[in-house]
Amino acid sequence: MARRSGSHSNITGPRIREAAAVLFARDGYAAVSMRQIASAVDVQVGTLYLYTPDKQTLLFDLMRSHMEELLDAWFSLPKMKLPLDQLENFCRFHIAHHLERMDGTFISYMELRNLEPQNHAVVADLRGRYEDELEAILKSGVTSGQFTVPDTRLATMALIAMLTGINTWFRSDGRLSCERVTETYWSMVRQLVGA
Amino acid sequence: MARRSGSHSNITGPRIREAAAVLFARDGYAAVSMRQIASAVDVQVGTLYLYTPDKQTLLFDLMRSHMEELLDAWFSLPKMKLPLDQLENFCRFHIAHHLERMDGTFISYMELRNLEPQNHAVVADLRGRYEDELEAILKSGVTSGQFTVPDTRLATMALIAMLTGINTWFRSDGRLSCERVTETYWSMVRQLVGA
DNA sequence: GTCTATAGAAAGATAGAC
DNA sequence: GTCTATCTTTCTATAGAC
Numbered sequence: 001m002a003r004r005s006g007s008h009s010n011i012t013g014p015r016i017r018e019a020a021a022v023l024f025a026r027d028g029y030a031a032v033s034m035r036q037i038a039s040a041v042d043v044q045v046g047t048l049y050l051y052t053p054d055k056q057t058l059l060f061d062l063m064r065s066h067m068e069e070l071l072d073a074w075f076s077l078p079k080m081k082l083p084l085d086q087l088e089n090f091c092r093f094h095i096a097h098h099l100e101r102m103d104g105t106f107i108s109y110m111e112l113r114n115l116e117p118q119n120h121a122v123v124a125d126l127r128g129r130y131e132d133e134l135e136a137i138l139k140s141g142v143t144s145g146q147f148t149v150p151d152t153r154l155a156t157m158a159l160i161a162m163l164t165g166i167n168t169w170f171r172s173d174g175r176l177s178c179e180r181v182t183e184t185y186w187s188m189v190r191q192l193v194g195a
Numbered sequence: 196m197a198r199r200s201g202s203h204s205n206i207t208g209p210r211i212r213e214a215a216a217v218l219f220a221r222d223g224y225a226a227v228s229m230r231q232i233a234s235a236v237d238v239q240v241g242t243l244y245l246y247t248p249d250k251q252t253l254l255f256d257l258m259r260s261h262m263e264e265l266l267d268a269w270f271s272l273p274k275m276k277l278p279l280d281q282l283e284n285f286c287r288f289h290i291a292h293h294l295e296r297m298d299g300t301f302i303s304y305m306e307l308r309n310l311e312p313q314n315h316a317v318v319a320d321l322r323g324r325y326e327d328e329l330e331a332i333l334k335s336g337v338t339s340g341q342f343t344v345p346d347t348r349l350a351t352m353a354l355i356a357m358l359t360g361i362n363t364w365f366r367s368d369g370r371l372s373c374e375r376v377t378e379t380y381w382s383m384v385r386q387l388v389g390a
Numbered sequence: 391g392t393c394t395a396t397a398g399a400a401a402g403a404t405a406g407a408c
Numbered sequence: 409g410t411c412t413a414t415c416t417t418t419c420t421a422t423a424g425a426c
Contacts, residue, residue: 012391027225027308028223028225029223029225030222030223030226031225031309033418033420034419034421035418035420043391043392044392044393044394045420046392046393046395046423047392048421049422054420054421055420055421110305113222114223148386149383150378150379151371151379154371154376154383155383157360157361157364158383159357160360161359161360162353162354162356164356165352165353165355165356165360166352168352168356176346176349181349183345184345184346184349185349187345188344188345188350188387191343191387191388192386194386207409207410228400228401228402229402229403230400230402238409238411239411239412240402240403240411241403241404241405241410241411241412242409242410243403244402245409245410249403
């Protein structure tokens, strides 16, 4: 099985990141060894250190790029005019984006405490920006009278927890399709904001 | 600092469990060593093994007792007649109970994957029973026409994720008191179920 | 660019003294 | 009931051969 020597610099890096993501999501950062990652990529341990200075940086890169990809994807969507349309947009986007990236999402919610302070600050800041996007929608809906929300910050946290929670139980071979789940959650979100 | 010999069998066990809970919640099960736990309790490593056969069992005991305590506390509450009152009861109970047990709650949501299959099944079953309690309330509310909920199972998962999510950001010295948060969330829950 | 080999630290768990 | 000492395994990370 073991491949012996050869040049793969252009693909080994991404494969290491992908394998690390899968393993971190399944077993947790602290429980996964560099040997396991190397084994999954079918290289020796030492090879990993050509692509990352250490294990912590590997985790940080995964989490930062997950959050940056999330923000980029959101900002690339066309902006709606009405707060209700914006909220629907956000809701559908959030569910689809996260269900398509289950490993990255799981890591981003579970491994915050394993980031060193400096790295934690970067990821927390990115997450804050995403939360601010939802809160801005809620605020505009409250201002325009379309939403009835007692506290936009709490509603933001409630909605994100509720929507991201789908990832903890959703199975693509389960009772409900992604589309069906999305419709159901959107109708609950609409009721929650009093629209 | 180090205490040398002495009889404390009646208190050392609970102190080990408490110290383990704090450390597991803060750093994660896999990242905490038995030496760290021993150090926090101010005993030597070997002593821990008089109170637990191994590290896995220590985690399992914490998680199982957390879930059993949750169920016991819920079943000891007086039952309400109307679904809306039952839901309010559940909502207030859930928030208060979990905010008073932040470490245990954190562990129960983060460390499921670190339980060995047999232990995982026990904890998952207990959690399922708790979810069933909420779903029964939602079903009765839908049947009686007081609630408008498209799917009681999804609403159950949505509500529990939303309510438990409070634990991830709540700080007792923050902007909002526990009471204020509870009122705000209850009003959002009421809207979510269309009551 | 990847390998083999290993240094050095730390982990879980146990044996036997007191 | 607790400690000291240690066995055995595993870990992250590095050095140098190919």
